[in-house]
Amino acid sequence: MSKRLDVLIFGATGYTGQYVIEEMARKANQFGFKWGIAGRTANKLKQVLQEASNVTxxxxxxxxxxxIVANVTNQQSLIDMCAHTKVLVNCVGPYRHYGEPVVQACLQARTHYIDICGEPQFLETIQLKYDSQAQEREITIVGSCGLDSLIADLGAETIRQECEQNNFEIALIESYLALNAPQATRGLIHFATWEAAVYGLHHANELKALRRKLFEQKLPYSKHKIERKSIFKTTIQGKSFWAVPFPGSDKSVVQRTQYFNYTKLNKKPIRFQPYFQMPSFISVVKLVFFGFIFSLFTKFKLGMQCLLKFPGLFSAGFVTKEGPTRTDCAQASFNMTFVTYTEDNQKLIHEFIGPDPGYIGTSKLSIGCAIMLLKENDRLPAQGGVFTPAEAFGRTSLMKYLEKEGFSFIRNGFKAGEFSIYDQSSNTLLYRLESRYGITQTADLYAYPGKQMVASIRNLWSPFLYDAEIQVFDTIFNQWIFGRITQAFPNYTFRYNIQYANRRLIMEHRPFSLTTEIRNEQSSNYVLAQMKLSLSSIILPNKYDLQVYTNELPDVIYLLAVVAYDYDNGRNRRSVQNGK
Incomplete structure (x- = not known):
C-alpha cells in the first residue's frame, strides 16, 4: 500500500462530497496526505476541485x-479505484442502491472503507454479510461517520468510559438533538438525504429479519426504565422543550455498539433512546402531520413517486434539490444533550456541540475518522471487521481531534458557576461560561460554535464588597482589553461600577425587584441593557433574560456583568446556573 494515495473521496461531485473535499484539502496540507477524488465524469471532478480551491x-x-473516473454500475472501475488508495470515503447515496458494490470493491482491493450513511438496513446488512471477510482481509469498514450517527454513538461511548472510570453503573442514556439554524433561504436538507429516507422507510420491514440474524444473543439490559409518552415536554438544566423520538439511525448504531461491547469486551450493555428537540407544541403538531403523510406515502409506489418529485411540498420547504446555501450552513449548528441515569438514581448531563451537522460537520467528522484510520490504526479493536464509529474510534483520540475542529463535548453536565447563553429567538447556543472555584472564582467565556475564548473574569478576594478583573478580546484591534467590576452600596440599592476601555458603567438592582439595569455613568437615564431573573429560579437553576439595547460595547461586557451579579448574590449557593 506504500504507493497508494492516503485518502480517496468517492462521490466527490455530489452536494455533501463538495464539503468533504474542502475539508480534506485543509487536512492534507496539515498532515501531508496524498489524496484524490473519484466520480463518474472527469470534467466535473476538475470543477469541484476548482470550487474547493476557491473556497479554501x-x-x-x-x-x-x-x-479517478469510476461508476457504481461498473464493478471493475470500482475495484481499480479502490486499488489506488489506503482509505476510501464513500459519499455516494442512497447507500441501499449504490453502497454495496463499493464495499465489495474495497474488500477485493484491500482498502479501508468509511461512509456517511444513515440507513439502518444498509449498515446492518453490510455487517451481517461482510464482517467475516473484512476480518480475514484485515480491512476496516466503518459506516455512519457523519451526523448519522457518529455524534450519538461516540457521545454514548465517551460517557460509558467516563462512568466506568468513576465507578458509575449506567442504566439508561437519553439523547436530545437540537438543530439550530436561521431562516434558511434555500431549505435545510439536500434531496439526497430525503431520497434515502423515502426508500429507508419503505423497506423498514426488512429490519426485523435482519436483526434476528445480527443479534443472536439477547442483551441483559438494566431493568431501570423511565416511562415516557411518545411525545412529551421536558426540562433539562432550565431549558424546556418538547421531545419526539428521533427517527434516524442513532438507536440502531448505538445498539450495535452495545452488542459489540457486551459480546466482545464483556461490558454491560446500555439502553439508549434518542429524541429530537422541538421548540413548541405547534412545531410538534406540524412534525406529526408531515410525518404521518410521509409515512403513509412511503407505503405505495405512487406515494413514493410524489414524495420524490415534490420534496419541498411534502417537507414544508425544508428539502430542496439544490440543498442549503453556504451561508445557511455556516450559520447553522447543533447540540445533542445526553441525560444519563445510573443504577443508584444519579443523573448526569453531557452536551455534544458543533457546527452545521449535515454538511460542514459531517465533512469534519468523516475526514476525522479517515485520519484516525491512517494515524491510529493500532488503537482499533481489531485489525479488520465491520464496525460502528464508537467501536472503531472510541479508544482513539478522535474526540480530542474534534474538539480542535469546532466541536465541544462538555463533560459531567453544567457545573456550579457555569452559564449557557442562548439566543432567545432561535434557541441557539451563543456562549458558554466555564468556572473554576477556589477562594475566588475564575471563569472563561467561550463563543459557539467553535468554542473560541472571547472573555474572562477573575474575582479578587474581598470579604465584603465584590471586586473582579475582566478582560475582553477586541476583534477590531486584535488584542485583549482589561477592565473591572466593583460593588458599592448607595441609597438602599445594590450597585456595581463597571470600567472598560475608558468607559464607566453602572449596574443597579433595587431590592424586592427581579430587574437589574446597566447604564452609562455620564447619562444615567440611558439604559444600555437590562437583565431579569426568572421566577422559576426560586426552585430551579438561575435563569436570566438579558436585553441589550445598544451596540456601543461588546455584548460580552453585559454577559460578564450578569456573571458578576449572579456570583455575588449567591456566593454560598453552588447551584447549576443557566443564562439566557
Whole structure:
C-alpha cells in the first residue's frame, strides 16, 4: 500500500462530497496526505476541485490532486479505484442502491472503507454479510461517520468510559438533538438525504429479519426504565422543550455498539433512546402531520413517486434539490444533550456541540475518522471487521481531534458557576461560561460554535464588597482589553461600577425587584441593557433574560456583568446556573 494515495473521496461531485473535499484539502496540507477524488465524469471532478480551491484558498488543487473516473454500475472501475488508495470515503447515496458494490470493491482491493450513511438496513446488512471477510482481509469498514450517527454513538461511548472510570453503573442514556439554524433561504436538507429516507422507510420491514440474524444473543439490559409518552415536554438544566423520538439511525448504531461491547469486551450493555428537540407544541403538531403523510406515502409506489418529485411540498420547504446555501450552513449548528441515569438514581448531563451537522460537520467528522484510520490504526479493536464509529474510534483520540475542529463535548453536565447563553429567538447556543472555584472564582467565556475564548473574569478576594478583573478580546484591534467590576452600596440599592476601555458603567438592582439595569455613568437615564431573573429560579437553576439595547460595547461586557451579579448574590449557593 506504500504507493497508494492516503485518502480517496468517492462521490466527490455530489452536494455533501463538495464539503468533504474542502475539508480534506485543509487536512492534507496539515498532515501531508496524498489524496484524490473519484466520480463518474472527469470534467466535473476538475470543477469541484476548482470550487474547493476557491473556497479554501488552497492553490493548484486541480493539478495536485489525483482524479479517478469510476461508476457504481461498473464493478471493475470500482475495484481499480479502490486499488489506488489506503482509505476510501464513500459519499455516494442512497447507500441501499449504490453502497454495496463499493464495499465489495474495497474488500477485493484491500482498502479501508468509511461512509456517511444513515440507513439502518444498509449498515446492518453490510455487517451481517461482510464482517467475516473484512476480518480475514484485515480491512476496516466503518459506516455512519457523519451526523448519522457518529455524534450519538461516540457521545454514548465517551460517557460509558467516563462512568466506568468513576465507578458509575449506567442504566439508561437519553439523547436530545437540537438543530439550530436561521431562516434558511434555500431549505435545510439536500434531496439526497430525503431520497434515502423515502426508500429507508419503505423497506423498514426488512429490519426485523435482519436483526434476528445480527443479534443472536439477547442483551441483559438494566431493568431501570423511565416511562415516557411518545411525545412529551421536558426540562433539562432550565431549558424546556418538547421531545419526539428521533427517527434516524442513532438507536440502531448505538445498539450495535452495545452488542459489540457486551459480546466482545464483556461490558454491560446500555439502553439508549434518542429524541429530537422541538421548540413548541405547534412545531410538534406540524412534525406529526408531515410525518404521518410521509409515512403513509412511503407505503405505495405512487406515494413514493410524489414524495420524490415534490420534496419541498411534502417537507414544508425544508428539502430542496439544490440543498442549503453556504451561508445557511455556516450559520447553522447543533447540540445533542445526553441525560444519563445510573443504577443508584444519579443523573448526569453531557452536551455534544458543533457546527452545521449535515454538511460542514459531517465533512469534519468523516475526514476525522479517515485520519484516525491512517494515524491510529493500532488503537482499533481489531485489525479488520465491520464496525460502528464508537467501536472503531472510541479508544482513539478522535474526540480530542474534534474538539480542535469546532466541536465541544462538555463533560459531567453544567457545573456550579457555569452559564449557557442562548439566543432567545432561535434557541441557539451563543456562549458558554466555564468556572473554576477556589477562594475566588475564575471563569472563561467561550463563543459557539467553535468554542473560541472571547472573555474572562477573575474575582479578587474581598470579604465584603465584590471586586473582579475582566478582560475582553477586541476583534477590531486584535488584542485583549482589561477592565473591572466593583460593588458599592448607595441609597438602599445594590450597585456595581463597571470600567472598560475608558468607559464607566453602572449596574443597579433595587431590592424586592427581579430587574437589574446597566447604564452609562455620564447619562444615567440611558439604559444600555437590562437583565431579569426568572421566577422559576426560586426552585430551579438561575435563569436570566438579558436585553441589550445598544451596540456601543461588546455584548460580552453585559454577559460578564450578569456573571458578576449572579456570583455575588449567591456566593454560598453552588447551584447549576443557566443564562439566557
Amino acid at each position: 484558498g488552497i492553490e493548484n488543487l486541480t493539478s495536485n490532486v489525483d482524479t
